[in-house]
Amino acid sequence: MELRHLRYFRAVAEELHFGRAAQRLLIAQPPLSQQIRQLESELGVALLVRTTRSVELTPAGKAYLKRVVKILDSVDDAADLARRAAMGTTGRLTIGCVGSATYSVLPQLVRTLGEMLPDVDVRVRGEMLAPAQLSALAAGDIDLALLRPPVVDRGLSTEIIRRDALLAALPEGHRLSMRKELSVADLRNEDLVAHVGGGRSVMGSLLTTLCADNGFTPRVRHEVEETSTLVTLVAAGLGVAIVPAPTSALDIAGVVYRPLRPRSLGVELVAAWPTSEHDQITTHVVAILARIAR
Template identity: 65%
Template structure:
């Protein structure tokens, strides 16, 4: 028994006329009659009662039609879903996000994706440091990472989304809070609140490099994993911090943000990173939405 037998039977059962069913199926009537006879032999029961004037369903035929409709509809649904997934219109995507972009980009991205791809099951994981994101990509725990450079893994594809200006986060009332911009040299004697060091955070390495260019090594009071915790400690007056501009979207009271004074302006890139071997139409669509969003 093949699906075509079920489709032939359904057409005849719904039309109750071999001629109309043949026209609907775009086949000749004699082969259609032969296929229905073959189906009845395989089922082992008469499914149709034929007279010179009419075609009727037998009791067995009515029961068989009910199951046939469900089977064919399920097959059609499976084909449609596979086609939607194959074109990226449907599927599941897990996005990991670096702390600063979690607050500024992720809310807009979720709204834009729900509008553009409503059938996509989107899951997000925020406040992820770069090494955690890279490990999650390779473990297939996330499908797309929004992170800071560098990405030197040949198994991964990185797409540049934007460059974020660097800000200095100061406690409210700080001596530099009323300046148009702040240089790192002005903060030589300050305690710093830093993102996690030891290669775990791109921002920690960037802070060390920029301070070295300014002629000093930063005095780190606390190292934290979450950007929200970092800003909260600054608000508490425990130190100053270097952060990407989107961090200001947190709007935590007691913190003043000032642009970092640096040669040609200091920025840090935001990347969309995914496994090259697993690139799919859905990933491509989401990256397109990301580019439009940022």
């Protein structure tokens, strides 16, 4: 028995006429009749009652038709699913994201994916530091990472999504908040709230480098992993911080943001994914990310 036998039987059973069924199937009538007889012979039951004027289903044929319809519809659905998977319009994707992008690009990305790729099951893990995302990619826990460079793993493909300017986050009423913009050197004598250092976060390492370039060692009083916690501590007056510009989307009361000069200071947001597992879903999502960032 082959799928064509089921398709032939379904056509005859629905048309109740061998001639019309043959036309529907684009085959000649004699081969169609022969295939139906082969099917009945294999099953060992009569599916159709034939006369010179009509074709009717036997009770066995009626029962068989119900199951045949389900089987053929499932086969067609499977083929459609495979085609959509190949095109990157169905499947599952888990995205990891650094804190500042969690509050800016991620909400719009998820909404857009819901509109453009409704059959893709998108899952997100926000507030992930870059090293944690790289580990999650290696373990297969996430499929796509949105993180700060550098990304040196040769097994990963990367694409720069955008470059974010840097801001100083200050407690409301802080003496430096009266200025329109600041330099890193202005923070020399300030208590700082920072992302964890020691290579555990890109922003933590960047803060150390920026301060060293300006001739001082940062006076870090509090280290945190989550950007939301960092901004909350600033709002509480426990220090100031250097953050990517999208962090201001958090809009936590008690915090003001000032641009850092020179305006060329910034940090890139990069999409990274395993090269060996690059598929059409990833291609679609990265392209959508680039459009959102622009």
